Amino acid sequence: MGALVADRIVARVPATLRALVSMIVLCGAIGMLVEGRARILRSGSEVRLRTAPVDPRDLFRGDYVILNYDISMLDLASIQGDRDFSRGDPIHVQLTPGTDGFARPVGAYKIRPPASGADVVIEGHVLTTGVCPRAENGTVDCSRTRNGVRVAYGLESYFVPQGTGLAIERTERSRLEVVAAVAPSGGSAIKRLLIDGKLVHTEPPF
Structure with missing residues (x-):
């Protein structure tokens, strides 16, 4: 009964007014998303991420560069924390700068730990469990265990200006570097993209 009354009330509102309200709500939602990302870029802690090879079929889609990272695959046996993750679980990954700066x-x-010193904690979600970890040389090593999990952080695609993606498409992933901003909440966004240490693209802080 209540739903029927509500439908009748809505039906009495002029269509133009309903469309205007819907537009305002949509613009407000988009504005909140943009401001949230801008806040991460402005105030998030910077981390350098080394990229890793991806399936060549997924290398470039239109004006989006598809990215994969060393931290996209975690060997749970070699790091601290929890072990029993399932597909789709949120995961909080503690990162520390290595001797090479990455x-x-x-x-x-599973539960976000406090960050200290130069460490940051980035949030992602588990894509796959039981995968083969990577060896120190970067190759996949299935001879040991299958304690690896594949993680997505929301940093896996990056929009580049039209017509500039071909050079990135042809660039070896070992030459690419991503500087990401990580907020205290764990959210992250790509801030800069570099090739051979030289700036290629940067995101404005707004």
Whole structure:
């Protein structure tokens, strides 16, 4: 009965007014998303991420560069934290800068741990469990265990200006570097994209 009354009330509102209200709500939602991402870019802690090879079929889609990272695959046996993750679980990955300046994972947790010193905690979700970990040389090693999990952080695609993606498409992933901003909440966004240490694209802080 209540729903029927509500429908009748809505039906009496002029269509133009309903469309205007819907537009205002949609613009407000988009504005909140944009401001949330801008806040991460402005105030988030910067981390350097080393990229890793991806399936060549997924290398470039239109004006989106598809990215994969060393931290996309975690060997749970070699880092601290929890072990029993399932597909779709949220995961909080503790990163610390290595001697080369690139972030490396030192822990993976179901509940966000406090960050200290130069460490940051980035939030993602588990894509796959029981995968083969990578060896130190970057190759997949299935001879040991299958304690690896594949993680997505929302940093896996990056929009580039039209017509500029071909050079990135043809660039070896070992030459690419991503600087990401990580908020205290764990949310992250790509801030800069570099090739051979030289700036290629940067995101404005708004």
